[in-house]
Amino acid sequence: MSLVMRAFTQLYPEAPLTFIPSLEYSGQFKGYRANIRRRGSSIVVRLSKQWENISEDIQIGIIQELFVKLFKKKAHTLNMDLYHNFMRAVHEAVPKTQSHPVLQESFQRVNRFYFDGMIEQPNLIVKEGLRTLGTYEYGTDTLAITAALLEKTRLLDYVMFHEILHKALKYKSNAGRQHSHTTEFRKREQAYPHAELLEKELHAFVRSKQLSWF
Ligand SMILES: [Zn+2]
Structure with missing residues (x-):
């Protein structure tokens, strides 16, 4: 099962799958940005290239956050917690070198x-x-x-x-x-x-x- 499909079925176990999921890693995004779009009968999740090297459990977490945003239907999973912890760690590890x-x-x-x-x-x-x-x-x-x-x-x-x-x-x-x-x-x-x-x-x-x- 694809990552997007797994993210969806774990997030909304009762919901029928009514779309064709796809996942792209895009060089157009900086940092750890991502977005989600509906295109006809498909739903396209785009993650920045940096996401490619991150563990699947954490990727599932961000994809689930994107689904919650798209469907406006609240839900919560362990993967989403993993994602938030990951972002917090990234944020704290960033060197503060630039100023004006x-x-x-x-x-x-x-x-x-x-x-x-x-x-x-x-x-x-x-x-x-x-x-x-x-x-x-x-x-x-x-x-x-x-x-x-x-x-x-x-x-x-x-x-x-x-x-x-x-x-x-x-x-x-x-x-x-x-x-x-x-x-x-x-x-x-x-x-x-x-x-x-x-x-x-x-x-x-x-x-x-x-x-x-x-
Ligand atoms: Zn603003």
């Missing part, structure tokens, strides 16, 4: 104010472009923010807060995905002072930057 003075100041400010200084500093990197303002990747413990925000302290801190919140809430219901904006996430985000106004300012800022490129 402006991002570090912002990180320390936001960490002190909103997280009681309880968040361990991740790798901090500056990236080009505005396609995404910031990202946080759990597997490599890397928080990236666009260079365009370096001189916009208020907006920078707000985006920093958003990304630290990803780290604070960790991989919780975050199987292989970089972003997970759960209800809890949104609630905590909206508690940031003037969150609504800052959201508007951010959108206006992105728009103005894009127009100036023409």
Whole structure:
């Protein structure tokens, strides 16, 4: 039985198998990312290349997390625990070697104010472009923010807060995905002072930057 099939039948023993499962290891994903898609009568699970060398028990765990997300039907298995333990170990083993003075100041400010200084500093990197303002990747413990925000302290801190919140809430219901904006996430985000106004300012800022490129 294929890995995807095994993952499914162990997760939902009562459910009929109504799809054709397939599994691909993709070089397009970084770290330990993954996704799942329905394509007609088949369901395709795609895991990053790194997953190929990981034990099948742990792979079954991440595939099951993806199924839970796809079918929105909660279930819990030992394999899912194995997967979470594995990701925690990967996360803790990551060397923290990258930083940037402006991002570090912002990180320390936001960490002190909103997280009681309880968040361990991740790798901090500056990236080009505005396609995404910031990202946080759990597997490599890397928080990236666009260079365009370096001189916009208020907006920078707000985006920093958003990304630290990803780290604070960790991989919780975050199987292989970089972003997970759960209800809890949104609630905590909206508690940031003037969150609504800052959201508007951010959108206006992105728009103005894009127009100036023409
Ligand atoms: Zn996010």
